[in-house]
Amino acid sequence: MSYHLLQGKKGIIFGALNPDSIAWKAAERASEEGATLTLTNTAVAMRMGETQKLAEKLNTIAIPADATNLDDLNQLFLKSMEVLGGKIDFVLHSIGMSPNVRKERHYSDLDYNYLEKTLNVSAVSFHKVLQTARKLDAINEWGSVVALSYVAAQRTFFGYNDMADAKALLESIARSFGYIYGRERRVRINTISQSPTPTTAGSGVKGFDRLLDFAERMSPLGNATAEECADYCITLFSDLTKKVTMQNLFNDGGFSNMGMSLRALQQYEKGLFYDEECGGDAEKHRYD
Numbered sequence: 021m022s023y024h025l026l027q028g029k030k031g032i033i034f035g036a037l038n039p040d041s042i043a044w045k046a047a048e049r050a051s052e053e054g055a056t057l058t059l060t061n062t063a064v065a066m067r068m069g070e071t072q073k074l075a076e077k078l079n080t081i082a083i084p085a086d087a088t089n090l091d092d093l094n095q096l097f098l099k100s101m102e103v104l105g106g107k108i109d110f111v112l113h114s115i116g117m118s119p120n121v122r123k124e125r126h127y128s129d130l131d132y133n134y135l136e137k138t139l140n141v142s143a144v145s146f147h148k149v150l151q152t153a154r155k156l157d158a159i160n161e162w163g164s165v166v167a168l169s170y171v172a173a174q175r176t177f178f179g180y181n182d183m184a185d186a187k188a189l190l191e192s193i194a195r196s197f198g199y200i201y202g203r204e205r206r207v208r209i210n211t212i213s214q215s216p217t218p219t220t221a222g223s224g225v226k227g228f229d230r231l232l233d234f235a236e237r238m239s240p241l242g243n244a245t246a247e248e249c250a251d252y253c254i255t256l257f258s259d260l261t262k263k264v265t266m267q268n269l270f271n272d273g274g275f276s277n278m279g280m281s282l283r284a285l286q287q288y289e290k291g292l293f294y295d296e297e298c299g300g301d302a303e304k305h306r307y308d
């Protein structure tokens with residue numbers, strides 16, 4: 021259903037790899053709401069993934085750009101303004117990647133070159149997007165920039181590894197840049213802290229299926245889907261949220277304010293019974 025919330029607005033959406041991607045759903049919803057937009061992803065992702073297919077569906081173009089590369093970002097904003105016929109009203113940063121997670125490095129045994137890459141791709145790229153946009157004066161007054169985060173920025177989650185540090189930095193960049201961009205040009209900057217969602221990036225997290233189940237049992241409203249995340253993005257891109265900035269906003273069915281739910285407790289009790297009666301492998305996972 022369309023509310024025409026983005027009628028006449030122009031946007032750039034990073035990170036639509038395949039139909040599971042949160043960015044994919046956000047691009048579809050933004051288009052339904054009347055926006056015109058360009059898509060972008062790395063050249064490799066565009067070869068391996070389906071970004072181009074989405075561009076055709078939405079009657080637009082996909083522009084290759086590595087979000088850690090300032091020249092690429094410069095070209096991306098210039099080309100987008102040319103194609104869309106003016107300055108940008110909204111940007112979605114939907115990018116995350118950790119080589120330490122991919123290679124299953126334990127958090128107490130990180131590869132620091134990988135850590136640099138995690139932070140650069142998953143967080144510093146957000147600063148680069150904002151800095152490039154500001155220098156080009158590419159975003160209209162009351163424009164809106166959103167990045168996607170996860171609650172591991174505030175609380176520790178087994179298996180989320182150095183992505184937790186990246187998300188903490190990402191949220192901090194939203195606040196620090198939000199002040200500057202807000203004062204100068206009335207551009208608002210927020211992060212959405214999303215429930216675990218079955219996507220290519222999400223499924224890379226150790227124990228993802230169990231995390232998904234745990235979050236579902238803990239959240240009074242259940243996990244937020246990728247489609248529901250896209251809906252929330254649309255509200256933040258729209259003029260209905262003009263004074264919302266520098267916030268980390270939870271789209272998680274209530275998970276972040278829960279301590280323990282009956283559903284999660286019941287499942288935990290089954291595990292306790294298993295440990296006592298069958299002998300669990302507790303020793304092996306002492307430090308996990």
Ligand SMILES: NC(=O)c1ccc[n+]([C@@H]2O[C@H](COP(=O)([O-])OP(=O)(O)OC[C@H]3O[C@@H](n4cnc5c(N)ncnc54)[C@H](O)[C@@H]3O)[C@@H](O)[C@H]2O)c1
Binds near residue numbers: 117215216217221
């Ligand atoms: N899936 C989840 O459980 C979950 C939960 C909370 C937050 N998030 C966040 O949502 C965002 C989107 O992830 P997703 O779950 O849709 O997975 P996804 O794998 O579909 O999207 C991640 C995207 O990042 C892109 N990317 C990686 N390196 C890049 C680079 N250098 N430059 C430009 N793009 C690059 C990938 O090509 C891909 O399109 C990420 O920030 C992720 O951390 C995901």
